[in-house]
Amino acid sequence: MELSAYFRFVAALLFVLGIIGVFALLARRFVPGARNINRRGVKRRLSVVEVIPVDTKRRLVLLKRDDTEHLVMLGPTGDTVIERNIGTHFTDLISTDDLNGLEDAVPNADITNTADDAVETNDRKSPA
Known part of the structure; x- marks a missing residue:
């Protein structure tokens, strides 16, 4: 094979990867919901x-x-x-x-601090 055949192969590969990149950018722009996926550093509700x-x-x-x-x-x-x-x-x-x-x-009932009065129990067995 000649050297020009390898250059054509690399050029065709770069062309196909470029087309895939353009389609990915168009999909992010025009597909609903695709823009908000995996935003880093943003606290989501x-x-x-x-x-x-x-x-x-x-x-x-x-x-x-x-x-x-x-x-x-x-x-x-x-x-x-x-x-x-x-x-x-x-x-x-x-x-x-x-x-x-x-x-x-309900007299003498403390219903506001029920979580603080919980008793911790060690019913679970520790892993061996």
């Missing part, structure tokens, strides 16, 4: 924490919005919310007027 397949057609997805997590079952027949407000305290879910009414209704 919504994220997917974990995805676990249950079987071939269903999967559990743990979504995080602000400081609250939601467990959702995704499947072909529909989506089901398994648990909501994971990580949200009880006092964050009700207004302060409702909280004051509960304290008046």
Whole structure:
């Protein structure tokens, strides 16, 4: 083979890679949602924490919005919310007027500091 055949091969390769790059730039510009994927250094309000397949057609997805997590079952027949407000305290879910009414209704009850009064137990076995 002559040296000019190698130059043609390299030129054709660079031409094809250039076309792929142009298509990628056009896709980022005109495809909805493609621009916001994987922005580094930006704190996002919504994220997917974990995805676990249950079987071939269903999967559990743990979504995080602000400081609250939601467990959702995704499947072909529909989506089901398994648990909501994971990580949200009880006092964050009700207004302060409702909280004051509960304290008046139940004497000697401290419902604002229930998380601080939790007792730690070591029921789990340590890994061997």
